[in-house]
Amino acid sequence: MEEPSFSGLFTPGELITDDPMWMRGHGTYTGQDRKTYSSVAGKLQRVNKLLTVKQLNGRYDPLVGDHIVGRITEVGNRKWSVELGATQDASLQLGSVNLPGGVLRRKSDDDELNMREFLKEGDLLNAEVQMVYQDGGCALHTRSLRYGKLRNGMLCTVPPNLILRQVTQSHDLEGGVEAIIGANGYIWLRQSQGQKPEQQTTRKANGLNRLEQDSDAALIFKDTNDEISIQTRQTISRYYNCIQALADCEMMIFGSRLREIYEASLVYADAAELLKIEVKQDLCRQLK
Structure with a gap:
């Protein structure tokens, strides 16, 4: 019997193994001959006796x-x-949101009536996946001041398979820009949210519980953008073009790589030059 190969790529309809001891997972199917085949293009993964094929390009799998x-x-x-680019929309329960006044505050009927004052249709936010359901849906939560409504920036979308999962997905970059790299391929580039030294000292001393009840919680749902300088706008646009270059060259995207390609792009004074195919390829060749 043929053993499955865990190196290389599988294409749709390609034989994975004819050994019945293996269990079918996502991205596989069993033919009439009881052999296991790949149903998508991707790499084979194994968990004990379970075989799955992780597709190279597709919707986000939370x-x-x-x-x-x-x-x-x-x-x-x-x-x-x-909406986060998955097979179906995620749900964010009112009880999973850190409302002004502290995370421990009981959610009242007035909070339910005023839900659109916190988040409304079209608003962008960053959150954490709290639970994944069997049908592919998921539940989110924003029980931290690092999550909430997104302002002062622009959205960049790339295939989710190009995102490298790291412990920290929020990165302070050169030029006064912060990048929030979502595991679903949505990247938010915004003006850096600087803190005064005395604020940082207070937060470290008080810890997470005190942080959640800080008066800054009201800023999570602020609905207007701050004034952003032309220079910062141009820097955000340059990072956006750098990310698109990485995506077009099918290179993994993470914080340190954004810094590298940004520094390499500075030889081009006009950020619009980064839209040229030959320039994108040249920048990606310079990366480690």
């Missing part, structure tokens, strides 16, 4: 703990629906 960036599509009964 995992618990993922830091994502999404868009509100609907305000429902004590929950929001969030």
